[in-house]
Amino acid sequence: MFIDAETLDNQTTFTSDIAVVGAGPAGIVLALELANAGYEVVLIESGGLHFSAAIQNLGEASHFDPQFHAPMSECTRRQLGGTSTIWGGRCLPYDPVDFDRRSYIPNSDWPIGYEEIAGYFQRACDYFLCGKSEFKIENIPNIAQKSIVPGLPDAEVLTSTLERWSLPTNFGKEYFNDLKQSEKIKLLYNLTCTEIETSEQNDQVELLAAKTLGGKTIRVKCQKYVLAGGALNTTRLLLASDRRHPGGIGNQSGLLGRFYMGHLSGDIAVVHFTTPPQDTVFGFDRDPDKIYLRRRFSFTREFLHEQQLPNIVAWLGSPKFGDPAHQNAILSSAYLALSTPVLKNFLTSTAMRKAAIGKEGQGIYWAHVMNVLKDFKQAITFVPRFGYGRYIAKRKIPALFVYSAANEYPLHYHSEQVPNPDSRISLSNDQDELGMRRLNIDIQFAQQDIDGVLKAHRYWDQYLRNHNCGYLKYVTDDPEASVWEQAGDGFHQVGTTRMSEHPKDGVVGNNCNVHGLDNLFVASSSIFVTSGQANSTFTIVAFALRLADHLKKIIEEKV
Ligand SMILES: Cc1cc2nc3c(=O)[nH]c(=O)nc-3n(C[C@H](O)[C@H](O)[C@H](O)COP(=O)(O)OP(=O)(O)OC[C@H]3O[C@@H](n4cnc5c(N)ncnc54)[C@H](O)[C@@H]3O)c2cc1C
Structure with a gap:
């Protein structure tokens, strides 16, 4: 079912099994997988069914250096289908080496291996409509x-x-009917999640607060919550939910927003x-x-x-x-x-x-x-x-x-791009129309990046x-000098909620669970520890499928 949030009564509360924030490739795949397994899903999408400049503007950064980073209006899309409405459609997975321990690249250690994700490649190919999972x-x-x-x-x-x-596959268009006809999915569009609220003990998410441009406030209460708003917007939401969590949710390590790569x-x-x-x-x-x-x-x-x-x-x-x-x-x-x-x-x-x-x-x-x-x-x-x-x-x-x-x-x-803790995003004091603080983006390339290209x-x-x-x-x-001049990204957003075994080393654990909260998960390239040579979306969807399987398992175990 599709619901335009602007048509709802102010202060409406939705309840469901799982909430997914963001209807790009990651959010759509998760919602469909969970719905097909019989779970009720509320899918919250900031954008509408079509492009709107006013909604797109909600994602604009307060500060970025145009030499090194594209404007968010060029490198993300706020509408059903997310950035897959404008992407190129190139599909390839991360390589085994991306998960290897490489002492010559500091901070490149994933807590999981390539084999944890390789089993999801064919299912990912099916969603992308890019054929067999064969890359040789x-x-x-x-x-x-x-x-x-x-x-x-x-x-x-x-x-x-x-x-x-x-195709290039626009996930909003390709899966429009599946989403609309699903009895298990409620897509709330024109609704931006502005805050994650946690319990007194700070160990559980209690609800998501969301707003429309027309001034409605909507609440969503579920058992489990998944953030799939694209890398920078996911991290922005965690950073902005800092009322009870100084520095943002999941920031025990001080690494939330750091290791931003392209x-x-x-x-x-x-x-x-x-x-x-x-x-x-x-x-x-x-x-x-x-x-x-x-x-x-x-x-x-x-x-x-x-x-x-x-x-x-x-x-x-x-x-x-x-x-x-x-x-x-x-x-x-x-x-x-x-x-x-x-x-x-x-x-x-x-x-x-x-x-x-x-x-x-x-x-x-x-x-x-x-x-x-x-x-x-x-x-x-x-x-x-x-x-x-x-x-x-x-x-x-x-x-x-x-x-x-x-x-x-x-x-x-x-x-x-090698992981670098100083390459980061943070919140500015500048607010968007919904009162959410906008991002400062400070992506930094290093001499090791340049030397790698030359070598x-x-x-x-x-x-x-x-x-x-x-x-x-x-x-x-x-x-x-030419490699330096051409260094710049924003289109492939990687890192800022890096995966780690221990909370002191990152933001999410091996199952994409935000450290310290037992019902909050991230489905995004923000969790990636390294950026690899591959564009991110194929691996994002492979991780979304892995997370969907994990959620099904833990919900079944509870029952
Ligand atoms: C021009 C261009 C070309 C590209 N080409 C390729 C390519 O060839 N291959 C490749 O692998 N990648 C490519 N990419 C990158 C690719 O588009 C992204 O990696 C991919 O779309 C990420 O998917 P996602 O679901 O994580 O996020 P997105 O697609 O960005 O979707 C996130 C969704 O979440 C919504 N959202 C965000 N915040 C909130 C909130 N607070 N509340 C509610 N909703 C929210 C947004 O509106 C959006 O719809 C390209 C990108 C661009 C811009």
């Missing part, structure tokens, strides 16, 4: 060419590991292959289920340990569309489409547009027109085909890649040369 090219039967270019074997560097793409991504080099250009696998493969797959350059687990590298991958990219120097009619057509007022907002989100085009500006507009005119035939045949695949087909082409006759491709890196490029270059397949060409005179 050798196990994909219909793909004949297993190496990225002929003669390049898997060694300390691998080119056989894969990432998969979902990924380092960017380009400092191009790969020049010396193999036949037509044999280079760039862009996407498709598996027998037509799921889009992409290969990357990664490292073996052993090599990462030996060389003391953070986890990092890179893939063959396209030149940024915005720079007309590429002289490519297809890329210039894409640039012109993505720069056209009105059309640009329809085609993609602000964040994705910025990532694809790089530079945007009036001065270079005509240079793009000239590129298109020079190879008009190519542009005119490409646009309808790509347009259909990207915007009309149910399973969308994830991105635009173009063949390089010179056999040269930008190498786009995506790296782990990885040296090993990729060496590997290509050792196998006589090519080499890297740096596109900047100062790669180190």
Whole structure:
């Protein structure tokens, strides 16, 4: 059942078995899993069924450095489906190395191992609609060419590991009917949870207080409570619930809000292959289920340990569309489409547009027109085909890649950011329209992050040369400065309620339970101890499934 909270009487109280705060991928999966097991779920969503700028504004931070972090309005979405309404849809799990003890990366110790989560990958794939839980090219039967270019074997560097793409699956749209038709789920939308209230003894959550923009206050009382508001908003709610818990709920360690991480991504080099250009696998493969797959350059687990590298991958990219120097009619057509007022907002989100085009500006507009005119035939045949695949087909082409006759491709890196207690979020004194204190975001990158990216490029270059397949060409005179310049995130929010065995070392325990409270849980990448090379959402959903199983078990045991 869907209920617009603005239509409720002020001071209404809902009771249920389980409350879930946030209806993004994590909250929706949890709600469906628990409802299917027979439990009553109240799902509280700050946003509505569609986008509203006034509600989105509730999540805006008070302070952040735009050099290192995107505005919350670009990197989160407050509506049914959460940020999956604007995401890219790239799906891949964390790697075993992300859970390894790595003495060369301080504070990277998870209290649980990879095997605790690997069993949930296929169920996660099912929710994402991204096919089989298979992330190695050798196990994909219909793909004949297993190496990225002929003669390049898997060694300390691998080119056989894969990432998969979902539709991209908008969880609000895809699971709309399941949520609406469930007799067990009450979705309260346009309702923002503003405070977690605990018992006299402070060992139990007693209720959630929530508000609407129209001025209603609603209460939700349940046996168990799960926070699934996305990493930063989940932590914000814990920090803001500080009436009886100085520094916020779950902050015995003083670590609530700390170890905020994302990924380092960017380009400092191009790969020049010396193999036949037509044999280079760039862009996407498709598996027998037509799921889009992409290969990357990664490292073996052993090599990462030996060389003391953070986890990092890179893939063959396209030149940024915005720079007309590429002289490519297809890329210039894409640039012109993505720069056209009105059309640009329809085609993609602000964040994705910025990532694809790089530079945007009036001065270079005509240079793009000239590129298109020079190879008009190519542009005119490409646009309808790509347009259909990207915007009309149910399973969308994830991105635009173009063949390089010179056999040269930008190498786009995506790296782990090492855990750093000084990289953090905290509450400001600035309040949103509901009276909730807004966040100050202070994400900090470290020299170890930058060195990891530089070192990885040296090993990729060496590997290509050792196998006589090519080499890297740096596109900047100062790669180190360039990695620093490109360091910045906000789209993949990791950490701030880190998992730990003992309350003194973190915020949640091994079962995502907030330390010190026996009925409060977190379903979010905020619990992650490391950021890995992988985007977070696939692993978020795997953890949500694990938490759903845990909740079913402990509720059954009680009965
Ligand atoms: C442009 C872009 C591209 C991305 N691409 C990828 C990608 O390709 N692959 C990938 O893995 N990840 C990607 N991500 C990240 C991905 O979108 C997130 O990791 C994912 O959506 C997180 O899911 P979640 O359920 O934890 O949180 P969210 O999706 O953020 O959902 C949280 C929900 O909780 C609600 N909420 C928050 N606070 C409250 C409150 N106090 N009360 C009630 N409700 C609340 C919000 O309104 C929201 O609906 C991308 C993100 C962006 C912005």
